[in-house]
Amino acid sequence: MNLELFGWDDYFSKCAEQYSAQGLHHGRVIIQHKDRYVLITERGEVNGNVSGKFRFETVALQDFPAVGDWVVFDTDSGDQSAVIHHVLDRRTKFSRKVAGDRPDEQVLAANIDIVFLVMGLDSNYNLRRLERHLTVASESGARTVIILNKSDLCPHRKEYTQEVLSIAHGIDVIVMSALLKENIAPLQTLLAPGVTGVLLGSSGVGKSTITNLLLEKDQVKVQNVRVNDSHGRHTTAHRELLMLPNGGLIIDTPGLRELQLWSVDEGLQESFDDIEALAVGCRFRDCRHESEPGCAVLSALDDGTIGPERYESFQKLQHETLRQTLENNLKNKRIQKEKGNKTTRKLRSKPRDLDEL
Ligand SMILES: Nc1nc2c(ncn2[C@@H]2O[C@H](COP(=O)(O)OP(=O)(O)OP(=O)(O)O)[C@@H](O)[C@H]2O)c(=O)[nH]1
Ligand SMILES: [Zn+2]
Known part of the structure; x- marks a missing residue:
């Protein structure tokens, strides 16, 4: 192998x-x-x-x-x-904090190259939530890519995509419909041979549908393996690191599925809910509360409704998130490129290995 x-x-x-x-x-x-x-x-x-x-x-x-x-x-x-x-x-690693006597961390998946944040272009669509998920994804150290799925359900897909692009700051955005099998190709390209991805997003946004599409459906059965259980009996187990037909890898574990990630970062959000509440009054939906005209947060800062320290820590979090995300993306793009070049060479020189899979 x-x-x-x-x-x-x-x-x-x-x-x-x-x-x-x-x-x-x-x-x-x-x-x-x-x-x-x-x-x-x-x-x-x-x-x-x-x-x-x-x-x-x-x-x-x-x-x-x-x-x-x-x-x-x-x-x-x-x-x-x-x-x-x-x-x-x-x-890189994706982990969650474990409650207990001492703060502990459980790693749910390691060495992920790309985190795909999946959001539905239906009632699931929520720009603020996406921003928070970008924070969590960037903590993993992996490159982040946004998937806007269910484009078939959205008559305003252009406007929504534009909105997402305005907060994505250079992060790739893929607009697709898993149901209609539309625009899956960019995903397949990113998941080059040897590149490991995970799909994260709220329940029902289409993660399984996308995975099955990538696996070309009938591959799912092949992905089960026979293992010995603790009593030495043979059982079949669901493989948690899947190899796609074109060589990309997907990690799909029960832990990631059950991940309470989305409530953890809602917690982080809560700490700034006063500012979020003010931001509703900003003239521009994608206002960054820095120098934009009609910014409700800045005027609250002016009239003393929020203190300068609070405003500063809010800005710091925003910048930190963005910086981390961009850094991770640059680093991981480079790694993937190197990996891609090398694997292609390897595949050319050792075609037999593919048959052995
Ligand atoms: N219209 C439409 N429906 C879709 C699309 N992708 C998935 N669905 C449907 O959305 C529902 C949920 O899809 P799943 O793939 O099970 O969603 P999931 O993210 O894996 O959900 P969990 O397993 O709960 O995390 C299913 O009924 C899918 O058929 C799409 O592109 N368009
Ligand atoms: Zn503002």
């Missing part, structure tokens, strides 16, 4: 150098069960678990392997399963 097809590149190769020298192998987590993992490795799919030492020494939840992680392992001489010793440095 050529692991570059699963996103292995120079970055991880460097991270793994010291371990390779010790004779350890590497693989990527494609399924995470409660007590074990399924890895894709050079010799195909392998069941595995962390070593006793790893379990003993690892305190923080976020240091355990997650779907999308690259890990180093050696092979158990008995049942040939993988014994995981280390998790390689994550390039």
Whole structure:
């Protein structure tokens, strides 16, 4: 198995150098069960678990392997399963805070290259929510791309798209209809061989429909794998890292599905709801409350309704979000480009690997 097809590149190769020298192998987590993992490795799919030492020494939840992680392992001489010793440095991660005695973080997916934020061009459409989701997406460190789905339901798609572009600040926006199979091509292009994406968005915006479209439907069955459960029985499990027919990768885990992400960042929003309430009165819908004429926030600042400190922290959050998003996008665009070039070369020189998949 050529692991570059699963996103292995120079970055991880460097991270793994010291371990390779010790004779350890590497693989990527494609399924995470409660007590074990399924890895894709050079010799195909392998069941595995962390070593006793790893379990003993690892305190923080976020240091355990997650779907999308690259890990180093050696092979158990008995049942040939993988014994995981280390998790390689994550390039990006999507995590959620876990309530408990101490603040802890659970990684839901690791090493994502692109976060696709899906919004429906129906009653789901909400510019302010999209802005908040951009914040959360940018925290992952991945490149963000906006998908406006259900364009077939929207007579004002041009105006809506224009509005989204005005707050997107250079982030790519794809307008599509998964139902009519319209404009899926840009998505397929972005998800080049070895590039890992996740689809995030409210329930019902069409994430499953888009995924099935990318998988060309009948592929879904093929994506199930046979694994041993904890009693050694064979079961089928849903693969959480899916390979698309054109070589792109999609992470789709129950954890991401259930993600309370959207309420976490609503929380962040609440802390500025006084300013949001004022902003309704701004002359322009995409007002950034900096120097725009007719800005209700600036006039509230003038007449003392909101203090200068409050205004400043609001602006800081806005700028931080934007800066982070743009930085991530630049960085990840570059990585993908390098990866794309290399994988294409590899694919040309080693066509057999594709047949082996
Ligand atoms: N009109 C229209 N309907 C769509 C489109 N894409 C998806 N739908 C419909 O929207 C509904 C929800 O789609 P899903 O793909 O299940 O949405 P989801 O985001 O995966 O939802 P969750 O699994 O709850 O997170 C289904 O009835 C789809 O057929 C589209 O482009 N246009
Ligand atoms: Zn304003």
